[in-house]
Amino acid sequence: MTLALEWIDERSEADEAAESGWPALLEKLLNAAGEMEGIEDGVVTLTLTDDEGIRELNREYRGLDKPTDVLSFPMRGGEDPEIHYEDEFETLEDENPEEADGDPFAELLGDIVISVPRALAQAEEYGHSVERELGFLFVHGFLHLLGYDHEDENGEKEMFAKQEAVLSKAGLSR
Template identity: 60%
Template sequence: MASVDLTLEWNNEQTVKDITPELIAKLEELLQFAGELEGVSEGEVALSFVNDEAIQELNKHYRNMDKITDVLSFAMSENGEDELEIHYEEAEAGEENVGDSDSFIEPLGDIVISVPRAIAQAEDYGHSFERELGFLFVHGFLHLIGYDHQSEEQEKAMFAKQESILQRAGLTR
């Protein structure tokens, strides 16, 4: 299998639950497993942990739904009518890169997770917070790379992939 070089950048904008280094390491592991399964060999995923109020505001602003949700995904590859198309140019041989000495990593998109929703759903489903957070993160990642669940068939396929990735990482119910 090809090498996977997916990067997770994250920030914590909530105070309900401590986001530990171990939890981030598990999410990074899930990202690698999902990338391998889906043939996504490189890219960057930005993850934000927020409270219910923040995710409700984002849901209202971007989806015109004034309600709390558990996870939102904003894919960089989707270009709607009102979105700007961004082109990245690689430096030609012999040219110096401007800015970082590191090579540019293509952003796949942003995932936003409501930590209070993840806590409540973990309790409702009778499994750990880590499993619920992993489920929401993988769900968001699959949306970033083009999966959807508008039909029952799509939903079954997407949820089967999520379960496979979670099982591989040891995040069982």
């Protein structure tokens, strides 16, 4: 298995011409970030939404009734994973015992949700390309899936340094 990006677009309108390169760019960033972190396998689901869609998720999962730019929902936990499933689910082990450990979510790294209008506004505000902002938000979300956080100064420095390294490798430096 390799790293894979599943793509969901919940927006009612999209600029297909301007966004045509986004899937290839984000797959490139996923692979670069995965390589940096030693992650060779897994699936990341990316959902593109609008401010209202991300506001609803932010309210439901974080108790904050306002839009944000990116949310991450990790599927892999440490010793106390947040995802639970019933025994009646068919597992990969049932299908191919050589390739699974019995966990039907083993290959899922998690979900990243990005508000495209917020990304567009932030790209303009920061004076860089939409691709750089989208890439920044995606890599930021991916690192959250792996357990990185920026709750304190050291965590923030580490996380942001890793983000910049991946973005620079992809030619999206400031």
